[in-house]
Amino acid sequence: MALDYLPILVLIIFAFLFAVFILVLTWALGPKNPNKAKDEPIESGMLQFTSPRQRFSVQYYMVAMMFILFDVEVLFLYPWAVAMGKLKLFGLAEMAVFLLILLVGYFFVWKKGAFEWD
Amino acid sequence: MGLESYLPETGVVTTTLESVVNWSRKNSVWPLLFGLACCAIEMITTGTSRHDIARFGSELFRASPRQADLMIVAGRVSNKMAPAIKRLYDEMAEPKWVIAMGICATAGGPFNNYAIVQGVDKIIPVDVYAPGCPPRPEALLYALTKLQEKIDREHLRDHYPQAQPEKTEAGVYVANTADLPPLP
Amino acid sequence: MTDPIAAVRQAFPDALLATEEAFGSPVITIKPESLLEVGRFLRDDPELNYDLLSSLTVVDRLKLPDYNASEARFVGVYHLRSVARDGDLLEIKTPLPGGDEPVAPSVTGIWPAANWHEREAYDLMGVTYDGHPDLRRILLPNDWSGHPLRKDMPLGGERVPFTVTWDDEEFKHLGKQIMQPEQRLEPVPAGMDPKHMILNMGPQHPSTHGVLRLIVELDGERVKNVEPDIGYLHSGFEKQAENVRYKDFVYYTDRMDYVSAMQNNLSYCVAVEKMLGIEVPDRAQTIRVIMAELQRIASHLVWLGTHALDVSGTGHALLMYAFREREEIMDLFEMACGARLTTSYMRIGGVSDDLPPAFIPRMLEFLDMMDKRLVEYEEMLDENPLWRKRLQGIGYLSKKDAIAMGVTGPMLRGSGVKYDLRRARPYCGYEKYDFEIPTSDLGDSYGRYLVRMAEMKQSVRILRQAAAMLPEGDYLLDDPKITPPNRDLLDQSMEALIRHFKLFTEGLTPAPGEVYRGIEASKGEMGFYIVSDGGAHPYRMHIRTPSFANLQSISMMSKGHLLSDVVVVIGTIDIVLGDVDR
Numbered sequence: 092m093a094l095d096y097l098p099i100l101v102l103i104i105f106a107f108l109f110a111v112f113i114l115v116l117t118w119a120l121g122p123k124n125p126n127k128a129k130d131e132p133i134e135s136g137m138l139q140f141t142s143p144r145q146r147f148s149v150q151y152y153m154v155a156m157m158f159i160l161f162d163v164e165v166l167f168l169y170p171w172a173v174a175m176g177k178l179k180l181f182g183l184a185e186m187a188v189f190l191l192i193l194l195v196g197y198f199f200v201w202k203k204g205a206f207e208w209d
Numbered sequence: 210m211g212l213e214s215y216l217p218e219t220g221v222v223t224t225t226l227e228s229v230v231n232w233s234r235k236n237s238v239w240p241l242l243f244g245l246a247c248c249a250i251e252m253i254t255t256g257t258s259r260h261d262i263a264r265f266g267s268e269l270f271r272a273s274p275r276q277a278d279l280m281i282v283a284g285r286v287s288n289k290m291a292p293a294i295k296r297l298y299d300e301m302a303e304p305k306w307v308i309a310m311g312i313c314a315t316a317g318g319p320f321n322n323y324a325i326v327q328g329v330d331k332i333i334p335v336d337v338y339a340p341g342c343p344p345r346p347e348a349l350l351y352a353l354t355k356l357q358e359k360i361d362r363e364h365l366r367d368h369y370p371q372a373q374p375e376k377t378e379a380g381v382y383v384a385n386t387a388d389l390p391p392l393p
Numbered sequence: 394m395t396d397p398i399a400a401v402r403q404a405f406p407d408a409l410l411a412t413e414e415a416f417g418s419p420v421i422t423i424k425p426e427s428l429l430e431v432g433r434f435l436r437d438d439p440e441l442n443y444d445l446l447s448s449l450t451v452v453d454r455l456k457l458p459d460y461n462a463s464e465a466r467f468v469g470v471y472h473l474r475s476v477a478r479d480g481d482l483l484e485i486k487t488p489l490p491g492g493d494e495p496v497a498p499s500v501t502g503i504w505p506a507a508n509w510h511e512r513e514a515y516d517l518m519g520v521t522y523d524g525h526p527d528l529r530r531i532l533l534p535n536d537w538s539g540h541p542l543r544k545d546m547p548l549g550g551e552r553v554p555f556t557v558t559w560d561d562e563e564f565k566h567l568g569k570q571i572m573q574p575e576q577r578l579e580p581v582p583a584g585m586d587p588k589h590m591i592l593n594m595g596p597q598h599p600s601t602h603g604v605l606r607l608i609v610e611l612d613g614e615r616v617k618n619v620e621p622d623i624g625y626l627h628s629g630f631e632k633q634a635e636n637v638r639y640k641d642f643v644y645y646t647d648r649m650d651y652v653s654a655m656q657n658n659l660s661y662c663v664a665v666e667k668m669l670g671i672e673v674p675d676r677a678q679t680i681r682v683i684m685a686e687l688q689r690i691a692s693h694l695v696w697l698g699t700h701a702l703d704v705s706g707t708g709h710a711l712l713m714y715a716f717r718e719r720e721e722i723m724d725l726f727e728m729a730c731g732a733r734l735t736t737s738y739m740r741i742g743g744v745s746d747d748l749p750p751a752f753i754p755r756m757l758e759f760l761d762m763m764d765k766r767l768v769e770y771e772e773m774l775d776e777n778p779l780w781r782k783r784l785q786g787i788g789y790l791s792k793k794d795a796i797a798m799g800v801t802g803p804m805l806r807g808s809g810v811k812y813d814l815r816r817a818r819p820y821c822g823y824e825k826y827d828f829e830i831p832t833s834d835l836g837d838s839y840g841r842y843l844v845r846m847a848e849m850k851q852s853v854r855i856l857r858q859a860a861a862m863l864p865e866g867d868y869l870l871d872d873p874k875i876t877p878p879n880r881d882l883l884d885q886s887m888e889a890l891i892r893h894f895k896l897f898t899e900g901l902t903p904a905p906g907e908v909y910r911g912i913e914a915s916k917g918e919m920g921f922y923i924v925s926d927g928g929a930h931p932y933r934m935h936i937r938t939p940s941f942a943n944l945q946s947i948s949m950m951s952k953g954h955l956l957s958d959v960v961v962v963i964g965t966i967d968i969v970l971g972d973v974d975r
Contacts, residue, residue, distance in 0.1 A: 120230055121303070122368035128299030133273060135595020136293035137606065138578045141587055148613025208614060208955065242599050246626055246971050247651035247735055249603065250695070257716035272599040287974075289534045290604055290625040292576040293596050319645065323541050323549025324533075324629035343734055 153205050164193050227365055234304060235266070235360035238353070241277035241301065242270040245284025248311035251343040252283045260346035265353055274300040279356070285313035286326045298333045303368045306360070308352050309335045311343050318342065395440045397421070397483050405431055416667050416908050420484040425497060428487050432503045435473060435483070443473035443483055446799050447911065448920060448937035449510035451489070451518040455544040457926055464488065467495040467520060470922065472909055472937070476796055476810060480817035484909060489520060499525040506799025509945050517542035527583065532624035532974060535579065541632055548636055582620050585610045589617060594959070596625045602699060602963065603970030614955045619948050626974040634934035638900035639665055640741060642931070647735035649938060650972040652695045655688035656914040658739035663820050664910040664921035665741050668903050669875060676866035677743035678822040683756070683859045684729070684738060685821070686852040690763070691722045692915035693845050697770065700964035704783050711773065718766055721759050728752055741901065742876040743869035753860050760853050767849055784838040788950040788962040791836060798949070799942040802917025803848060804966060807841035809834040814913035825862070826855045838965035875901050900929035916940055916967055940972035
């Protein structure tokens with residue numbers, strides 16, 4: 092049973108090694124010429140006025156939170172989709188109830204105006 | 210620093226490695242989206258379907274200097290723009306090349322006056338000059354192929370800072386523009 | 394027929410110093426103390442209604458032959474137009490007090506369009522404007538010393554050695570950097586709160602059409618304030634004009650609005666022709682109209698392609714389509730004059746060469762193709778929900794604001810003002826053609842998009858008419874003092890040789906005087922104000938470019954929108970930085 096998953100392990104190891112190989116190759120063959128401008132942030136060729144280490148507007152947090160919530164909802168859909176053959180009608184009904192609860196939450200958020208920028 | 214300090218200057222490993230590296234570098238030169246004036250329109254035209262620059266490897270014009278290899282200075286460089294150009298050049302990651310497109314970038318063009326820097330090579334080192342006002346897209350592609358030929362002849366130790374800055378009465382000559390002493 | 398001179402003389406009898414007629418337009422000279430009163434009267438009087446400030450400049454009279462030290466050295470020149478009365482032009486001159494440090498009252502209270510014009514006059518000429526909200530340098534770097542356009546300042550540049558060999562001392566530093574341009578950190582612009590994020594949409598940016606720097610104050614994604622910083626392409630055209638001959642300046646005009654070179658050439662040539670008082674032959678006029686309208690289509694195609702690219706990113710496809718049409722137009726230009734982009738085709742007195750026989754048939758084929766392609770573009774964009782969502786409501790400019798800010802061209806017509814210099818003050822025989830002037834009452838970016846698409850259709854219409862009515866005749870006026878002779882004659886006639894020699898060494902010399910003439914270029918009113926002292930070089934040339942005036946309104950148009958809408962606003966203004974910075 093566990094041996095069915097061996098190809099996945101091999102794939103993970105090879106992907107990791109390949110990525111490491113590419114990075115080592117770039118480090119070995121690439122020229123190194125550090126200078127001051129390369130360490131500073133780019134602002135279209137000009138020096139910065141204000142540093143980006145500032146407080147962010149709260150709207151960004153709203154967008155981020157909404158994204159996380161609905162992304163996790165999608166995440167729950169994946170294993171259910173894979174195992175749907177075995178879960179049959181009962182599983183479908185359970186998932187439908189789950190989605191319905193989240194849909195109510197979605198409409199609530201929509202009406203409250205969290206999807207508008209302001 | 211780096212592999213080439215362990216390799217001999219000539220020798221079959223180095224030259225094969227160099228030819229592979231040069232081949233990969235010259236066939237995927239990605240320009241920086243940097244159009245200043247009229248030559249920029251011809252540069253955009255070179256990227257459109259009739260004179261497709263993508264078939265020479267310049268698939269995309271990158272907007273960020275960190276991700277670009279080639280700075281095509283297309284247009285006249287004014288005194289106000291010069292610090293920005295120098296900073297953008299410094300921000301580009303090695304290996305990097307510069308094509309001066311048009312006669313304004315080469316030598317100031319028809320504008321021999323107070324406002325224009327007489328040639329972008331007064332600020333940054335230029336690899337290929339493409340004269341014309343503006344050079345036809347075919348001329349820019351020829352400049353790109355000339356640059357590719359130049360990249361082919363490079364060595365692995367070419368993009369490292371080499372010499373010490375040389376001080377003479379006319380000015381300070383350095384290999385790395387970011388090493389110029391600050392203004393008083 | 395209202396007479397502004399009589400009206401001003403009646404209302405302000407003691408302010409008027411002199412009046413004259415310069416080639417058909419009235420010029421009044423008034424005392425500087427009464428400039429504001431007279432200006433307000435001219436704008437508000439219901440019969441005069443001079444509400445559009447076309448251009449504002451200063452002339453340094455130091456090297457004029459009739460200048461003496463007791464007179465004012467600097468003269469302020471204002472060109473006013475009345476939109477309601479079809480672009481009626483009035484020029485106001487005021488001698489500025491203060492000798493070498495001139496001071497003038499600021500007219501930004503009357504015409505807000507004067508804001509940037511006065512900053513430019515301060516920057517290049519050193520005139521201080523009393524009452525200007527924000528007088529600082531605009532085209533030159535902030536730490537530049539001196540005012541280059543003054544007559545006692547040299548042209549600058551470097552000496553070009555023609556008589557030395559490569560191992561000369563001069564070329565010692567060839568190939569090595571000798572300039573150290575360092576950046577200095579500037580203070581935060583006035584009116585911006587450093588607690589908000591202040592960002593540079595800097596000179597190198599994929600969406601600014603050229604080297605425009607916008608300092609954007611952001612609260613989250615909302616734009617609180619946008620401040621354009623221009624001058625990154627300032628090339629000293631006006632100073633250069635004082636050092637080249639009249640016929641040579643045609644080559645420089647291409648490089649201003651570099652996507653519509655023919656229009657710039659045309660604007661310069663009609664201004665000089667007005668000054669010389671010559672009539673261009675009919676065939677040359679029709680050829681000029683053909684070239685100008687083809688260039689208008691080409692310029693609008695660049696606008697369409699880059700605007701679609703900026704708005705949606707995947708509009709790369711539309712960029713390719715638009716440039717495919719543009720390649721056809723550039724092939725036509727290449728057929729006529731040899732150059733694709735910077736054409737320099739027009740000459741003073743006509744055009745430089747006749748159209749080849751294959752031109753008109755090829756152009757008619759192109760027009761047939763263009764009709765179909767325009768329909769395709771409309772199908773792609775007009776009802777496209779993404780396009781409408783991104784463009785509608787963005788960058789709203791009301792009619793009153795547009796005229797007050799001195800905006801002209803498709804931007805003005807997109808705000809509902811039916812004003813087009815081709816109809817109002819026809820030049821080059823435009824009165825013979827039958828075309829409409831598209832306007833839109835929406836006032837936002839979508840309205841301007843509709844106006845420009847309709848303008849392309851009207852240009853196709855004019856081109857068809859022009860091709861049908863192309864008369865036979867000369868393509869260049871045959872005047873010994875102005876135009877060179879046909880090259881075939883040079884082998885045969887001594888007079889032709891002398892004429893050629895005189896024109897190419899000395900150049901044509903207009904009588905002393907001044908002229909202003911504006912045409913409807915692709916982006917708005919492009920006008921040349923030329924002062925001649927009787928010599929072969931212009932004494933002063935001021936170029937009124939449409940993008941300079943149009944760009945002033947960006948701050949008003951983008952306040953309160955999101956950052957991505959600033960990109961849409963830049964695209965809808967359709968700026969070309971060569972035009973803005975000159």
